[in-house]
Amino acid sequence: MERLKVGLCGCGGLGRVHAANLAQMEDVDVVAVCDKRPEQLVAKDVTINISTGAKAFDITKCRTYTDFGTMLRKEKLDVLVTALPTDLHAKIAIKAMNNGISVFTEKPMALTSKQCTSMIAARDKNGVQFMVGQCLRFWPEYVALYNAIRDKTYGKLESLTMTRIAGYPSWSADSWFMNHERSGAAILDMSLHDVDFAIHSLGKPTALTAGGFIGRTGGIDDVAAIWDYDGCMVSIRCSWKAQAFAMSFQAFFETASMDFGMAPDPALRLRRAGATEDEKVQVESVTGYVRELQYFLDCVRGRHPNTVCSAESTRDSIAMIELERKAIKTHRWVKVG
Ligand SMILES: NC(=O)c1ccc[n+]([C@@H]2O[C@H](COP(=O)([O-])OP(=O)(O)OC[C@H]3O[C@@H](n4cnc5c(N)ncnc54)[C@H](O)[C@@H]3O)[C@@H](O)[C@H]2O)c1
Structure with a gap:
């Protein structure tokens, strides 16, 4: 599995950074983007509290969704990248993993260590890759x-x-x-x-x-x-x-x-x-934002195990x-x- 179909959920501050970085990577197709707010599903510059060098990505090349469940049903994704409000991290990651999709979720892994344990259980049950963006x-x-x-x-x-x-x-x-x-x-x-x-x-x-x-x-x-x-x-x-x-x-x-x-x-x-x-x-x-995604995608491709950023350690x-x-x-x- 060299070429990967990637979906993004959450197209705000950091979602845009990830989309822009993914769009520059070899063997990656950002095929779908979901945000519950339609006004986020347009080309915009990146704005978070640190300068990332990432430019606006071309969202016209992706299919867009305002409902995550619909995106899951309609797309055949290898990887989901999420940059959502933190209270949604566990729920959305578990739903995607239960559909056989490998997940990269923004930090914090979840609001509680108990939710983190449920995320690790979903990874193990479904045999997918799962990593948190501890950049x-x-x-x-x-x-x-x-x-x-x-x-x-x-x-x-x-x-x-x-x-x-x-x-x-x-x-x-x-x-x-x-x-x-x-x-x-x-x-x-x-x-x-x-x-x-x-x-x-x-x-x-x-x-x-x-x-x-x-x-x-x-x-x-x-x-x-x-x-x-x-x-x-x-x-x-x-x-x-x-x-x-x-x-x-x-x-x-x-x-x-x-x-x-x-x-x-x-x-x-x-x-x-x-x-x-x-x-x-x-x-x-x-930036670490580029490196963490490259590392995770190579885990999904089976090029190396995840020894740098395991979910167990980010739960700690x-x-x-x-x-x-x-x-x-x-x-x-x-x-x-
Ligand atoms: N690693 C870092 O340095 C870094 C920096 C900033 C933010 N973050 C993390 O990234 C995550 C996102 O932060 P942000 O700054 O991008 O926030 P944001 O508010 O800019 O973006 C979140 C996006 O998610 C969308 N959204 C909310 N609920 C949704 C749903 N149910 N379905 C689909 N889309 C939905 C919102 O409309 C919004 O566009 C947070 O957990 C935050 O802590 C990490």
Whole structure:
């Protein structure tokens, strides 16, 4: 199965990024697009809180649907890519997998770890591929950090700080991000990126604690978490109270520190112990959004197993957010695992 027929459900901010990227890939036909709002099924530029380089894709080449059930009945898809409000992730992914379709769903995998378990069960029952778009696992600067941690290139990691800030998401048509029961608030929707990177690169901590404040979504929109890895501390900061988007990390190893920031230009820097100047680390100039889809489609083609972004591991990330909420509520450290 080299050439793949791909359908997209959810043609808003990130759906457009995925459609534009898929349209550029070899052996991929984006045959159908579904959005419940007809006004989304037209050519438009991409607008989310990060510049992706993706241009408007040519939707006139696809069949369009306003009802997902109808698209499922009429199309013979190999793959479904979903970029829907988070409260729909589990339901739509399970429905597609039960129709024998491999599914790539946007993060967060689901609102709860219990829903994640149902998604994994649907994957196993139907023998299809299923992956969550945890794009940092494929983001060049974060891949460089992951490799340095795994290979102990600069010795052991002793401390890692990850920060992700933005204003409240304003681009969605019905403001579903602003309802914590649909989006999970910033602690799930946005902090999850760094939580998931910690799970991916370091596994589960021995304990964690967090402080957080309720914001305009009615959920935790401002959070600071500390994860304890027996000798290595990870701190994860996230807020929807900023005026502009930024993501960064500072990683302190035994013999060097690595620093990544978005402003003024994305730059990954390394400072070796004893050095007086930073070295700029060169990474690929491609976004994690492109890489994650290429990786998933090659899993579907049977070219390699999914070892980078398994559903079991992305479910662990959702479970960590649940523990952070518990820590915030109880003002205590929570033991993990
Ligand atoms: N990986 C990232 O960096 C990143 C960035 C932004 C958003 N996201 C995630 O992507 C998902 C989508 O976010 P977005 O920014 O694209 O939101 P959005 O509101 O811009 O788009 C969602 C689209 O889904 C459509 N929709 C809603 N219900 C539907 C249904 N029942 N059937 C068909 N279409 C339906 C809406 O009309 C809308 O066009 C979210 O889970 C979000 O957390 C990820």
